[in-house]
Amino acid sequence: xxxxxxxxxxxxxxxxDDGSIGGAVAAYDFxxxxxxxxxxSGVSIPTGVPKAPGTLExxxxxxxxxxxxxxxxxxxxxxxWSPWSNVIRAQDVLPDxxxxxxxxxxxxxxxxx
Numbered sequence: 001x002x003x004x005x006x007x008x009x010x011x012x013x014x015x016x017d018d019g020s021i022g023g024a025v026a027a028y029d030f031x032x033x034x035x036x037x038x039x040x041s042g043v044s045i046p047t048g049v050p051k052a053p054g055t056l057e058x059x060x061x062x063x064x065x066x067x068x069x070x071x072x073x074x075x076x077x078x079x080x081w082s083p084w085s086n087v088i089r090a091q092d093v094l095p096d097x098x099x100x101x102x103x104x105x106x107x108x109x110x111x112x113x
Contacts, residue, residue, distance in 0.1 A: 004065035025074040
């Protein structure tokens with residue numbers, strides 16, 4: 001049996017600690033779920049140390065093959081959580097393993113005069 005995986009590289013801009021001012025946030029909470037309405041109770045994946053505000057953050061994620069919804073939120077140094085980010089959908093693309101149908105109408109044609 002072959003285990004299929006979904007490999008993703010995600011990116012976002014690091015937010016400020018206090019709205020649009022302040023330093024880096026204290027932490028991220030990254031989650032994924034099979035249903036977009038269940039992000040808050042989805043599976044949590046550890047993230048790295050947050051970078052300075054305005055910096056492009058990237059993260060590589062490996063998930064089981066399937067359709068997943070992913071979102072991220074940040075926490076400031078006082079323990080306040082931001083709202084969830086936009087929810088994105090990711091889906092694996094399975095290889096096409098279905099061969100073409102058999103040709104069933106092969107025949108000899110009469111020669112053209």
